[in-house]
Amino acid sequence: MFEVMFKELRELLRDRKTLFFVIALPIVIFPVLFAFVFFLTSKAALEAEQKVHTYFVVNEDYAPAFSDTLFYHRSFKRYQGEAQLDSVSALRDAVRQGIIDVGIYIPAAPDKQLALGEQSRFQVVFNDAQSINYIYSRIKKVIDTYSAKLTEQALSELGVDTDKQDAVLQPVLMEKVDTADRRENIGEKIGAFIPYMLIPLVLMGASYPAIDLGAGEKERGTLETLLLTPLTRTQLVLGKFLTILLSSIACALVTVSSMSIWIGLASGFGALDPILSAFASVTQWDFLLIFALLLPVAMMLSSLVLAISIYARSFKEAQNYMGPLSMLVFVPIVVSVLPNMTLNAKTAWIPITNVALAIKEIVKGTVDYQAVGMIFLASILLAAALLACCVRWFSREEVLFR
Template sequence: MIFTIFKKELTDTLRDRRTIIAMIVVPILVFPIILGLSTSVSKYFDDKQKEEVLKVALISEDTDNQFTQRLSAIPDSLGPKELIFRQDTIGLKKEISEDSLQLAIVIPADFDQQQKENQQSTIQVFHKGVNLGNKDRVEGYVSIIENTLLEDRFERLSLDKQLIDPINEQYVDISSKKEVIGKVAGGFLPYLFIIFGFIGCMYPAIDLFTGEKERKTLETLLTTPVPRWKILVGKMLVISLSGIAAAVFALVGMFAGLRLFNLVDIPGINEIIDGILTPSFIVGLLILLIPLTIFFAGIMIPATIYAKSFKEAQSVLTPVNFIIFLPAIIGMLPNIELDYTTAFIPIVNIVLATKEMVAGTIDFVLLGISYLVMVIFAALSILFSYKRFGRESNIVS
């Protein structure tokens, strides 16, 4: 009987265009579209910035000092520049604020004498902070000039560069690229399937309970000689399956965007993705998704039973979004690891366990605890739903 109810409700759910869009179309397309757009936009602005001619005013009484000479000699690898020589700062700030100038560098008149005496020279750089990238470019120019002046200074003093660098650090990172990505970006994966898993559960839950109340078919269903708990379980299975499907399609869309369409230009990204998408990882992820989506269904059903309209159900579930997403965000924070404390915190443990699975450093004892905790919470949510579903006042609108 549970399977009959499940089959009937699943058929009705798959006929709902809104549910199909939320469960399949949006999850599988949203990540490639977002990733493709963000990559294209970033590349466009980077290329545009490199092509933009940077107008730099050089203010000094001596326009032929070493700084201006070396700046003029820098090739346009950091972007084209136009040097404008000035002898005072009159109207300088106004020109920069109006973007007729992008940068201004005030060079001391005795710059060459200071360098000849091996002293430190102070230059002032005027820029507009809201114009991102301009400061980085001038820092690149100054760094090149500083290195050349330093070489001249050491050559003039007949000194070895190692005198100012007594220690040569060599950092050997024993972490694999997979571990680094798992720790840095692995938290995004569970956040993604938590979002779409929740959304995938939400629309079927509203339709199967609030929708049936609006259509006056829920009372008819309850008059059939079927125990109420079987009706609840049949509907809950459809809601959970929709959430799992939405989460899986979201992950498929993400990995397709990374792997098939090469939307991110990271060396070795394809090999890392292939290393992550192992059968054990996929099975482990699905095992974690099952109690998670059941938990989602269990907390949604009482809200959708209580609501009297589709709009009211959406309003009731909106605050629940924040309650669910907050622990997901906490799990993404750095330096929060899966241990014997966080393994007992629902949703946070799923996020952290997934990060460890992506990195390949999962502790199976902690994974088992995390899974058991989510199973307990899923069972409690089912019990709560059953008690709310059993109240006549909630069912009859």
């Protein structure tokens, strides 16, 4: 069994393609890709924040104070064209044609409406389909400020002192007292996304060697020679399985190590200080526990991809099977981030979902070690069952030579 494993490892180390996907890709490509996406997102957000929007107010003489505020606002400039904009439909057409960015229709004078005990409804026309859009929030802030001034004037006319107006408008204030610490708060938000990186990488680290050790052997014609050796089918499968398992774990370890180095470099610029300070209490035992939870997952996925590779007639067919499998692995990870999904006696038996939930709880610092024990038991039992199926699959001649 170990002779087969060492033989397969030597062949994998000679395969540049496999080394690229297991070592080079996690070290270089993923961090660079994440940094590139972060750069593009930050650039788009900065451009959206600095953009000056063209606006037009219909009936601006009804609210001169509001119009003046918009006119002197650094993020808005008044439309100076000759288009006839006098209704909501005209504003809508102008926004669609790109003549203006936002139009505001004021139906009546707000101060007069307030004196009559009625509300004035400003209609804001803009395109909200853009991914990063600050128009509505900025207009709302100006309208809220203008509305607050009207409220202050109305209360003053009613004889309410200025220092008492806040209490009249909001008699009861709600003060938030959070029992969760900083680590738990950030861990709830970030810990759910860590499995999105680790578990697919475990699968990726197992897929490429498995395709080569199963379907690749068939294409090269070396499978028959391997079967003539004085080894049982179980020993052959276990040797290949251990090779794939080591590759899978190595890919995850390399990726996490690479990401930690990049995070450490980024922390020098101060961008990640809040997150790093929150994770300062994550101990080495917590990291070891996360990797320990990944081990049975790697065993399950290694057995599964090896069985698929043995069944496939060719290298290309095996690759076609790996695509849907990659998509299916994301389903239980998505389930783990659904609302009200917590680690308990029931979810501890759901494959992959249980590990994703446990990783999040570990990052939060609220992990239940009894549930972790159940996860180990469930994952190891499933991995053993899949490995047994893989051995049985490898023992069937019609599968090996189909």
